[in-house]
Amino acid sequence: MHRLQTFLSFAFIFSVLVAGTPTYTLPRCQLDQNIIPGLPSTLVNPSTKLGYVAVAIGTQNYTCNSTSSTYVNIGAVAELFDISCLYMTPALSTTFNIIQDVAIKAWEDAPSAALPKQILPTYFNVGQHYYVPNPVTGQGVNPKWDFSSSRHVTTESADGYVVAAKVTSAASPSGKQDIDWVQLKSITGTLATQVFRTDTRHGQPPASCTPGTPDIQVKYASKYCESILLQIPVF
Numbered sequence: 001m002h003r004l005q006t007f008l009s010f011a012f013i014f015s016v017l018v019a020g021t022p023t024y025t026l027p028r029c030q031l032d033q034n035i036i037p038g039l040p041s042t043l044v045n046p047s048t049k050l051g052y053v054a055v056a057i058g059t060q061n062y063t064c065n066s067t068s069s070t071y072v073n074i075g076a077v078a079e080l081f082d083i084s085c086l087y088m089t090p091a092l093s094t095t096f097n098i099i100q101d102v103a104i105k106a107w108e109d110a111p112s113a114a115l116p117k118q119i120l121p122t123y124f125n126v127g128q129h130y131y132v133p134n135p136v137t138g139q140g141v142n143p144k145w146d147f148s149s150s151r152h153v154t155t156e157s158a159d160g161y162v163v164a165a166k167v168t169s170a171a172s173p174s175g176k177q178d179i180d181w182v183q184l185k186s187i188t189g190t191l192a193t194q195v196f197r198t199d200t201r202h203g204q205p206p207a208s209c210t211p212g213t214p215d216i217q218v219k220y221a222s223k224y225c226e227s228i229l230l231q232i233p234v235f
């Protein structure tokens, strides 16, 4: 616990120190495998090597369904921080394994005015996750992972984003308080062919709601693993 607190203080102080400074090129850690640790058996490891692993800090948004008096998910907004180098460095594997716990603790403990991008160092902020109208059918909304503001994108991928559709999901192995793990496939964008939401922490709505009450945002953290077909090293 003490080490976790030290790390959190460090992450918070560091994020305050670097806030507002220009971002600069971070060497990209190339991932050389397609294994997602701890994947529930109903989800299938990607067929291509992982392109990125990111930790997400943000909110899941819900509206009250007045017929069932239960919350229905209407989207999410999160900042994505690149942790690919943690995955590929054996000495940092402990940090890789607990990063979602570090992230949710810092996010839950943050002052109410804090934004997700202020929770971990700006240096690792690789993109954003949010929902957009379905770009193929125009019906409903789909999740997007958008790295187009990132330093990686111009040289690596033409558009730097992926909009995906759910293939399958599984209850979180860490408990009912955590949102499902999800396997998705790209519908547009070249950033990834598949996306996996894993190692989820929190994000579940209350069990019931009062019809007519406002939409709610529930804090969550998770990992997102993006598998890409083509990898062009960028240094």
Ligand SMILES: *[C@@H]1O[C@H](CO)[C@@H](O)[C@H](O)[C@H]1NC(C)=O
Residues within 6 Å of the ligand: 065, 066, 067, 068, 072
């Ligand atoms: C709201 O709840 C009703 C009853 O359970 C269900 O039929 C309907 O599909 C729900 N609407 C949404 C948007 O989930």
Ligand SMILES: *[C@@H]1O[C@H](CO)[C@@H](O)[C@H](O)[C@H]1NC(C)=O
Residues within 6 Å of the ligand: 059, 060, 061, 074, 075, 076, 077, 131, 217
């Ligand atoms: C979700 O909530 C955030 C605030 O946390 C808001 O900025 C965003 O527009 C909401 N998105 C949807 C789809 O409701």
